[in-house]
Amino acid sequence: MNRFGLTIAVPRGALLEPSLDLLDRVGIETAQVRGNDRRLLFEDIGVVTMRPSDVPTYVEAGAADVGITGKDVLQESPDRQLFELLDLGFGECRMVVAGVEGEDRGAEALRRLGVVRVATKYPRIAAEHFAGSGRQAEIVKVAGSVELAPLTGLADAIVDLTATGRTLEENGLVVREEIFTATARLIANRVSLRVKSAEVDGLVEAVRTAAG
Amino acid sequence: MNLRLPSGTRDVLPEEMAERRRIERALLDTFAAAGYGEVSTPELEYPETMELGRLTAPYRVTSDSGEELALRADMTGPIARLAATRYADVAPPLRFSYSAVVHRSVSPGKGEARELLQAGIELLGVPSPEGTAEAITVLSHALEAAGLAGFSIGVGDIALYPSLLDDLGVAAEEQAFLLDALEGRDFVAIAERAGSLGLDAESASLLGDVPAMRGDASLLEADGVLGERLAGLRSVVGALDSRVADRVIIDLGRFPRMGYYTGAVFEVYDPALGEPIGSGGRYDELLTRFGRPLEAVGFAVDVDRLHAAIAGEELGETGR
Numbered sequence: 001m002n003r004f005g006l007t008i009a010v011p012r013g014a015l016l017e018p019s020l021d022l023l024d025r026v027g028i029e030t031a032q033v034r035g036n037d038r039r040l041l042f043e044d045i046g047v048v049t050m051r052p053s054d055v056p057t058y059v060e061a062g063a064a065d066v067g068i069t070g071k072d073v074l075q076e077s078p079d080r081q082l083f084e085l086l087d088l089g090f091g092e093c094r095m096v097v098a099g100v101e102g103e104d105r106g107a108e109a110l111r112r113l114g115v116v117r118v119a120t121k122y123p124r125i126a127a128e129h130f131a132g133s134g135r136q137a138e139i140v141k142v143a144g145s146v147e148l149a150p151l152t153g154l155a156d157a158i159v160d161l162t163a164t165g166r167t168l169e170e171n172g173l174v175v176r177e178e179i180f181t182a183t184a185r186l187i188a189n190r191v192s193l194r195v196k197s198a199e200v201d202g203l204v205e206a207v208r209t210a211a212g
Numbered sequence: 213m214n215l216r217l218p219s220g221t222r223d224v225l226p227e228e229m230a231e232r233r234r235i236e237r238a239l240l241d242t243f244a245a246a247g248y249g250e251v252s253t254p255e256l257e258y259p260e261t262m263e264l265g266r267l268t269a270p271y272r273v274t275s276d277s278g279e280e281l282a283l284r285a286d287m288t289g290p291i292a293r294l295a296a297t298r299y300a301d302v303a304p305p306l307r308f309s310y311s312a313v314v315h316r317s318v319s320p321g322k323g324e325a326r327e328l329l330q331a332g333i334e335l336l337g338v339p340s341p342e343g344t345a346e347a348i349t350v351l352s353h354a355l356e357a358a359g360l361a362g363f364s365i366g367v368g369d370i371a372l373y374p375s376l377l378d379d380l381g382v383a384a385e386e387q388a389f390l391l392d393a394l395e396g397r398d399f400v401a402i403a404e405r406a407g408s409l410g411l412d413a414e415s416a417s418l419l420g421d422v423p424a425m426r427g428d429a430s431l432l433e434a435d436g437v438l439g440e441r442l443a444g445l446r447s448v449v450g451a452l453d454s455r456v457a458d459r460v461i462i463d464l465g466r467f468p469r470m471g472y473y474t475g476a477v478f479e480v481y482d483p484a485l486g487e488p489i490g491s492g493g494r495y496d497e498l499l500t501r502f503g504r505p506l507e508a509v510g511f512a513v514d515v516d517r518l519h520a521a522i523a524g525e526e527l528g529e530t531g532r
Contacts, residue, residue, distance in 0.1 A: 062486015079319055081487070083397040085424070185400060191481045191488065194366050194461050197426050
């Protein structure tokens with residue numbers, strides 16, 4: 001267990017490096033996590049690693065006391081019963097509507113057919129964004145490589161997260177609309193927040209100090 | 213042949229049933245010893261009754277005579293109906309207990325139950341602080357009797373944050389945003405918005421900090437605007453005997469904007485379970501909707517969650 005006495009859910013993928021950097025700065029030695037990308041549970045430092053979208057699931061159920069995940073993941077499942085404690089500032093990405101360069105096929109589809117087909121890993125965010133702007137959208141859920149959808153005619157547009165825009169660009173896609181900006185958040189289980197209040201406050205304070 | 217069960221429902225087999233009955237018995241015996249009379253009400257009510265009780269019943273059926281009926285979604289509404297009709301002329305206080313199945317909607321993929329076995333009490337006609345302290349005391353004794361060891365009872369006041377917003381002169385639409393964020397447990401949004409309201413630094417940090425304030429009774433010794441608004445909670449905690457008070461976590465950020473609560477709200481936590489085991493609070497205005505204006509307080513314990521927590525404690529999973 002770490003010095004805070006908390007089990008911490010840490011996301012693999014793009015948020016892993018900056019999350020581990022942060023844990024190092026607050027005094028949790030994470031070298032063994034960096035050195036092993038197959039092991040998932042690091043009991044002696046109270047760290048469990050998983051896909052970012054699974055972090056809220058573990059934290060909500062209390063399998064981890066606190067966790068780090070992107071605001072995009074939290075926006076996609078807003079009915080989760082957990083606390084959002086801190087904006088960690090790193091992992092900044094934009095949630096965007098994107099389409100093939102040139103003529104805007106999404107707008108064209110809306111004008112002529114009254115409905116736009118949107119491929120996304122974030123069906124809820126996409127549905128709310130289009131419904132919120134009074135446009136009818138047919139949401140196609142895909143598990144990955146969303147950029148492929150408009151290139152093959154599966155969809156007219158995509159809703160996806162982009163950090164640098166490079167993947168979009170390399171696939172000949174351009175950003176049409178920005179929905180929101182997402183950064184990494186520190187989240188907490190609702191029971192841990194109360195029964196381990198000193199521990200959680202200790203971590204929050206250390207993270208605030210480390211972030212300057 | 214389709215022999216499946218609807219998602220979120222299950223059978224209970226003898227081994228579990230025996231343990232569940234023992235827990236239910238311990239809770240009901242504690243309620244009875246404290247003077248609460250056990251009642252049973254129909255599983256089926258008119259949807260209007262549930263709506264008067266500020267709850268939308270998710271399951272509706274059409275009866276053989278074409279009437280729309282609802283499966284009850286909690287016991288507070290039905291007991292309010294019962295108090296307003298069968299006890300219309302009986303002088304308060306009224307003390308009722310129950311153990312009953314209620315029917316809820318579920319979100320997919322989260323393993324939630326459509327049918328919950330709830331055991332609880334309703335105390336009508338005893339205002340705060342005495343009534344609230346009595347309910348918390350009965351709750352604590354019942355959980356101990358059931359065999360739960362490591363639990364805490366988080367106690368907050370649903371009126372606290374809205375009153376602070378009023379005291380500090382926050383505009384209505386900003387209040388709505390902050391209360392939504394509080395209900396959504398989003399401290400990041402609260403801190404950001406509190407800092408941009410144009411309030412003085414002290415008020416802004418108060419609004420940002422209060423949602424995360426929780427701990428022992430020393431929290432209630434705050435001064436200034438906050439201190440004044442904590443008078444109600446101070447008197448509740450002051451009315452508890454020390455064995456119960458030791459279980460209490462003061463939780464100023466708790467804001468379950470569920471229909472009918474008006475003042476003190478409480479929730480049961482145990483380190484062996486990642487979700488609350490039971491909850492309750494004051495609902496001083498609900499009975500008026502039923503035509504029997506009585507101040508009231510009550511709670512319901514989720515018997516299956518309590519069972520899971522007791523089992524978790526026995527397995528020594530208290531580190532979770």
